[in-house]
Amino acid sequence: MSTFLQQLINGLSLGSIYALLALGYTMVYGIIKLLNFAHGDVYMLGAFFGYYTIKCLHFGFFGALISSMVFCALAGVLVEIIAYKPLLNSPRITMLITAIGVSYFLENGMTYLFTANTRNFPQVIKRVSYDLGPVQVSNVQLLIFITTIILLILLQVIVQKTKMGRAMRAMAVDPDAAALMGINVSGTIAFTFAIGSALAGAAGVLIGMYYNSIDPMMGLTPGIKAFVAAVLGGIGSIPGAAIGGIVIGFLETMFQSIGLSAYKDAAVYAVLIIILLVLPSGLFGKRTIEKV
């Protein structure tokens, strides 16, 4: 039983990271119907920026977290302006392929600049473990949960309560009508990229603290898994992405705990296939009728 509870904790910390990443996927998809495959690499940029602020500028953990979020927001907007904006009115497949190109550019660009070596992330917070009855939780894990929850609440407030959030929601329903109502389309898109990328940057720093190892290819697998999480939750749905992320985290953990560790990635991708076959709009997605 204690093992099972401990596995829940493990799954929750992994799932929180996937949730933060999946949110970026889902928000961008909701607004401009683009699967931003470069999102995982923005997460990698976040981890590296955190690494440098701590190592060279001697920031504390929160300084690194916030500066990395700001940096990633800027990077996300920059990617949007350079790579996606000129293609806004072209077919969706063009943008999708561009996203893959951006992803390769970021991975190989970072490999060129910083080599493909794995680096150890400077541990600014001394790790402490707390025994909570049958389970053990470390302060880094708690930090991951709390940061994720705060960011989720913040996101919910931004989307539901602010003017910008209302613009985002309007864009998601009907971009043309939103533009006619005087909503600043390109500003709203840039804002969406900024928010999504900032969440990815936060995830990057948290992962760096948690695993103590970062490299330029680190965004690849988590990026794809976060995409699966977004699809599972219903792509375009913000609560769906958060829950999808946690579910994927649990699924991976459970597969490892029953001794099928070699198949944990296969299990995640099997979920993608099953969801697409059985429930293409995901757990929380809107079922829309395709007009022909």
Place this chain on the structure above:
Amino acid sequence: MKIKKMAGFAAAAMMCSAFMAGCTVKSAASKGNQAGDTIKIGVNMELSGAAAGYGQQEKNGIELAVQEINAKGGVNVNGKKKKIKAIYRDNKSSTSTSASVAAQLTSQDKAVALIGPATTNAGTATIPTANKANVPFLSASATAPDFTLDKKGKVQPYVFRACFKDDYQGITAAKFAYDTLKAKKVAILADNSSDYGTGITKAFKKAFKGQVVAAQYFQAGDKDFNSILTSIKSKNFDALYIPAYYTECGTIIKQAREAGIKQPILGADGMSDDKMIKIAGNANSSDIYYTTPFTALSAATNPLVSKFNKAYNAKFGEDAPTFAALAYDSVYMVKKAIETEKSADSVKIREGLAKLKNFKGVTGNTTMDAKHNPQKSITIVKLENGKSVKGYVVK
């Protein structure tokens, strides 16, 4: 019709290859690369990428050996002293790049011998090129059991290595765990995405006299081992065996110690890189043992190692690491092959390497067996607080 077409293709292919062969062998009638005034050694190495830690160490070892040999005037080739020139090329820890780098070194740079790659997968990818170009290649650290053999179990003529086989590491670790650590129950956590991890695991399981209570696998590049470790922790075991490369070993050790796994952790030579300790943290790197061909600790008893370690320290400012020692020996093995054969042509170097006997290197006395595997001793190093504190030599 089909047969005609095929015959046409075959004829075209033959013409092509005849033409290309004509290109590469211009002046000499014999095959392979001939040495000029300098002896060119091609270094096909993991200088960046996931295995760059090993590649950089090996590059240092090679640099040191070449510098020493050239300082003494070079290699004695049938009475004439010739200097060595090492040509370094990065294979980026990738199998495809490794194959193209090997082709570049043999056909463009005209190297008479290749050293590297450091890892089994990248090494295996260069075998066809080496055989075709008739240039011997010596991997300092590719430890997979069948590395030097083809699929039918025949020896690859141009493939050699300077280290022992993986199964030897697995067998030694199994004995050491049972006899010295008194571990009757062992849990294994292995990398199943490399021949290295699977090969050692197989040998360990076969040789271990106690009970293997859990065997779990992961992929290279994984970072989260918490759930595997949690389920292993719930089992009753005396030692944890993790045959993997340093990146994952470091993460596993960190997460295992943080999850409260206090049992001794054993590994193979993949652990002998300082990066592992950096990732794991000094405090977590205690009660850890790994099998390795070399440790700077034996400088106290072996004058050869002590001289090498001093020179390494002077040049690079640290104690000599394992892979540097193996690569250092590799260069001297090529030197000895040239001197016994009295020729620095690639085909002759191959013969010299195959006949290598009682070669005295810093990683022990080495004799090449019929399958191009060196017979040599093995060392087990103990880590305490991130420092190597003790070396056990196993014959």
